[in-house]
Amino acid sequence: MSDFRNGYSTPAPAKADMAVDAGLRSFMLGVYNKLALGLVVAGVLAYLTGNVVAVQQLLFAVGPDGRIGLTVLGMIVQFSPLVLLFGSMFFMKNPTAGGVNMLYWAVVATIGAGMGILFLRYNAPSIASTFFVTAAAFGALSLFGYTTKKDLTGVGSFLIMGVIGLIIASVVNMFMQSGTLALIISGVGVLIFSGLIAYDTQRLKMTYYALGGDQQAMGVATGFGALSLFINFVNLFQFLLAFMGGNRE
Secondary structure, three states: OOOOOOOOOOOOOOOOOOOOOHHHHHHHHHHHHHHHHHHHHHHHHHHHHHHOHHHHHHHEEEOOOOOEEEOHHHHHHHHHHHHHHHHHHHHOOOOOHHHHHHHHHHHHHHHHHHHHHHHHHEOHHHHHHHHHHHHHHHHHHHHHHHHOOOOOHHHHHHHHHHHHHHHHHHHHHHHHOOHHHHHHHHHHHHHHHHHHHHHHHHHHHHHHHHHOOOHHHHHHHHHHHHHHHHHHHHHHHHHHHHHHOOEOO
8 A cells, every 4th residue: 555655764854944945846846746747647547457448358357247356467467566665675775766766657557557447346427526636635635744833753653553454454354345344444544545645745845854955865755755645645546436436337
């Protein structure tokens, strides 16, 4: 899921000067631009894998009872982001901007391709409306994280623990198939990833000050920052779909 924050500095939010400056604006703009482009790429891939029949059948299978499943290739695509993220923890001890960019786009591509299954579960208008609601919520939450003087470190640590619990609950529900538990998981997921958007935004801001103008380190931080926010956005979007998505007829 979403917690990927080991690849760049995680300084304690010291009493930094929070005055807006051109360097910070440029740094954050670089993160948001990469995030926006990643969302576009992921959206295009999701549309292709969910709507182009020849591609769709390579990844997804619909049983006689209407249940949607995954082909072998589909399973590989679905689990590739986790493999990439966990693998990078071991193989990217000294990350470079180029390496982080490769990781970012690999994760974007595999998550985007896997999200094509949403077009088999929900109708297109509800997917579109949920995306715009997510984008609006993301903007508000990220702005809060950017402007608040409150130290969100403690909240962030609690939310990261919540992500672990969410993963465990999701795995358990794969076997239980409980609709009630699924809704509870979705509700908790919305709260957790909403908080992580604000927390990660503040953490990125503190990272900028901590790096002290080191351009190479900022290139790495930009990539990891976009990756964290991308994963937060996608998870918030998918959990909101559980409440806002209309079933595909």
